[in-house]
Amino acid sequence: MAPQSHLIPSRLAKRAHYDKETIYSILDEALFCTVSYVADNKPFSMPTAFVRYENKLYIHGSVGSHFIWALEKGAPVCISVTLIDALVVAKSAFSHSVNYRSVVLFSQGEKIEDANVKSAALEWLTNKIVPNSWSYLRPMKENEVKKTTVLAFEIDEASAKVRTGMPNDEEEDKPLPIWSGIIPIETTRRDPVPDDLSREIPLPKHLLPII
Template identity: 70%
Template sequence: MQPIPPHLTPSRYPKRATYDRDAINAILDEALVCTISFTLDNKPFAIPTGFVRHEDKIYIHGSVGSHFIREIEKGLPVCISVTLIDAIVVAKSAFNHSVNYRSVILFGTPEKIEDVQQKIEAFRWLTEKFVPNSWDYLRPIRENEVRKTTVLAFSLDEASAKVRTGMTGDDEDKEQPIWSGIIPLETRRLAPVTEDVSEGIPLPPHLKL
């Protein structure tokens, strides 16, 4: 096994880190949004955007006119982060409060997808992630829509995950008569809400809870 580079090794609680690709993929597949960070003209930027993982890469898309997309597609190095919050950890002291989380950080440079069919596939992967089983139901994508959109891919070769689970581990204050534990959090899909122009159109099976 190759040594882990320093920029992928957490300075705090390094034992929480994992480089297992299955663990990384599971977090990326559950998260809907990532944050892409980069430096341009000596100014830091952090842009949240939807993404999808397919095999050993993640894909984002944006307008060909987007300043953010036009700059990073030149090969600008980026750091991409994803975080899922599972619980608030309530300790017996404010100092020891924490959160249970699953996160991924990856470093890389973008690969611009030029092939039209591969771009369409990336659109399909992203659409199916956000709204499963919807691609074949929707109006087919148009050629001009493909031309107006840039697709960028990022390798997972330099990626790591970091995970916190469990209770407080607050041994110092364990005798204090103060409640401690966790408050679980969840993100879930609720029932779809129909807009005016779709009144009377049956809800398709893939949108039914």
């Protein structure tokens, strides 16, 4: 996708990516995004779960949520996602950095009225948060679906920014006897812990730890 002027970073432009493959891969790995918008001349920023399907990003919320009300009217939004891969430890504090992958996109919300698309979006989102869980769970009731609003955002104005690799120390710092390198950071799913009602229920296959 061709970058708009507001998508081009003012610093380290070489880290920017505008291809959908890079953007989609980051969105598909991240579980949460932050949606920023303006309502009543005040700035708001809300973290929320999301899912990407084709060229749209979907979120959901209560029909009574002020957040959802503002967005379903088509308020312009900036949606951001960041994945942290490592702390970059240099020989000077000034050169410390972070290895990361991030996406920023600008869009407007579209309220999903089609019942089939709405149900599908809720299934996509549920299975993203807990893979393969939708068919295992008690089906959503009609009144639960009615209490939920699903919004879609086109992913047309979007850019990714990525930093990888080791520290970029100043030339005069490189000979210093100070340790430098990276400290990898990983987000992992640990073994499930049952609540009191589930202690005697076998763990379903989709929740079994991946060995």
